[in-house]
Amino acid sequence: MxxxxxxxxxxxxxxxxxxxxxxxxxxxxxxxxxxxxxxxxxxxxxxxxxxxxxxxxxxxxxxxxxxxxxxxxxxxxxxxxxxxxxxxxxxxxxxxxxxxxxxxxxxxxxxxxxxRPEGEEELIDVLLAHHRLYRGPKIVVIGGGTGLSTLLRGLKTYSANITAIVTVADDGGSSGRLRQEFGVLPPGDIRNCLAALADEEKLLTELFQYRFRAGDGLSGHSFGNLFLTAMTEITGDLERAVAASSKVLAVRGQVLPATLSDVRLWAELADGRRIEGESSIPKAGGKIVKLGCIPANPPALPAALKAIKEADYIIIGPGSLYTSLIPNLLVPEIADAIAQSKAPRIYVCNIMTQPGETEGYTVADHIRAIDAATSHRKLFDAVLVHKKSPSAKSLIRYAQQNSHPVFLDREAVTLLGRRIVPANVLFEDETGYVRHNPQKLAKVLFRWYSGAHHGK
Structure with missing residues (x-):
């Protein structure tokens, strides 16, 4: 036996x-x-x-x-x-x-x-992935809001040489309160980008994004915003605070504010009104004809200019046109650096129009708004547009908020001298909320970059 x-x-x-x-x-x-x-x-x-x-x-x-x-x-x-x-x-x-x-x-x-005591991956696989990522192209992404952080989640699987240049014009919510009470630059968009680029540090990322639901003075604030505010006070400015936070979160790449100036947005509407404050502009309910900032012509962060100058690839968007994308381009040195770059440049257009900002806008209208804000210079060569319409459930949900799919007017876009890159990059959740799929979007962007790069 x-x-x-x-x-x-x-x-x-x-x-x-x-x-x-x-x-x-x-x-x-x-x-x-x-x-x-x-x-x-x-x-x-x-x-x-x-x-x-x-x-x-x-x-x-x-x-x-x-x-x-x-x-x-x-x-x-x-x-x-x-x-x-x-x-x-x-x-x-x-x-x-x-x-x-x-x-x-x-x-x-x-x-x-x-x-690696958890033993999830072989060391050689980690080394090979690290080697591949750090040999990736130098990518500069310009924008703000959830659109930018969504894109970064996809891009970080292709390259670790990413620089996100983020607007600091936010004056609403937790960021606005901290800006008013402490006199610091708004940390919200920067926090989202840091969390998106974090190298799979799940617990730390959740902690950074945690939002307090109770407590006198704490309610509504996120831990990451408070952390960045404290780090700004300790280190002396937001740039150093972000650099220190990047080490804590093991961030792939870097996140930089477009400027260290205390920028406040203003918009002139078609009916003659002048609205001040990033959070007030969409609520005004009018057609925006001009956007500017106080102080006018703020100086760019030198590190941001250096990143644009050395970039292999520049991506603008996605994000709110007037309150996330254009504010970065109101920093003249940033717009100048993009215009002078020889790298492939692409604009990722939003899937849906945004109430109070882009109601009734086509793809060409988005492009014209960016051109008008930058003295009609051609800052990008191509525009990425989603091909398929969202589901009926999503269309109904958005129509109730006076939001509709951005219409692609091909002839007008071509006349503006931009190449159209159509792609299916949409993600819909169970509630009908529409946004870009990080992985699909990054894949299409890299495919276009490879073609544009090798075509030179």
Whole structure:
């Protein structure tokens, strides 16, 4: 009975070993992938062992080494008398290589256990992903609001060299209260972008996005906003506060305010009214004919200008046209830097019109508004437009708020000198809320970038 059990156990172990062996061999060969600089260090290690052995031999005047070699020669002679050298040689070589591979594997396993105790991913897979991401193109994304953070969630799977340039004109909600009470720049959009770019630090991200529901003075504030406000007070400005927060959240890339000036938006409406304040403009319920800011012509953050100058790819939007996108372009140096860039540039148009901002707007109307705000300079070469209409449920839901799909007027867009990039990038939740799908949007943007980049 015990022999039967032993055979069954042995068979089970053999089956498990057969299933595991191809996976392990595949993982071992990954260490030889180009660009990881593993092969050179492995060869240097072997060379170090040989040199150390040679040094020891010279130090002790070769006497013990001579007798060791003689003993080894006698042993090998005995072996070759039993097995021919063309059999014994390869066997000993194979045994040595297996010992070396086993030792290296155990070493890496020990390091992995320390660095990644949860054991969810192999260290080599983490290194390969890191290598791929940090060799990705330098991308600059310009905007604000939920549209920008949605896009960043998709882009970070393609490149870690991302710079998000974010508006600081927000004066509503938690950001507005902190701005009024502490005199700091509004942290809300920056917080959302930091959370979107966080490297899978789920608990920290949830903490950063946590919003207090009770408490005198705390209700309505998010922890991230309070954290950034405190960091701004400690470090002296928002740029340093964001840099410190990026380390805490293990952010891929960087998030930068467009300016460190205390910017306040104003809008002139078609009926002659002048509305001040980012949060008040959509509530005014009129057609916007001109947008500006106080102070006029605020200075750009130098790091933002440097990122645009070095960018391989520039993306504008998605986001609220007048309160998220254009405020960044009201910083003249930002608009100038984009206009002078030779990198492929694309504008991601919104899927739905926005009440109080873009009611009745077509794709060409969105483009004209951006052109008018930047002295009619051509800041982008193409516009990405969603192809399919949302579901009937979504259309009804949005129609109740006087919001409709942005109509693509192809001829007008072509006359404005922009290439149209149609794509299906829509995501609808169970309530009928419409937004861009981060993964689909990023995939289409990278496909267009590859074509534009190689077409140069």
């Amino acid at each position: 015990s022999m039967v059990f032993f055979r069954q156990a042995l068979h089970a172990l053999q089956q498990q070993s057969r299933r595991r062996t191809p996976y392990r061999v595949n993982q071992w060969f990954k260490w030889l992938s180009p660009g990881l600089s593993i092969k050179r260090w492995l060869l240097i290690s072997v060379g170090g062992v040989l040199l150390a052995s040679l040094g020891l031999a010279i130090w002790i005047k070769l006497t013990p080494i001579f007798w060791t070699i003689e003993l080894l020669r006698g042993f090998l002679g005995f072996i070759t008398n039993i097995l021919p050298n063309y059999i014994s040689g390869p066997l000993v070589l194979l045994f040595g290589l297996l010992l070396l591979l086993w030792g290296q594997t155990r070493t890496v396993g020990s390091i992995t256990k320390v660095l």
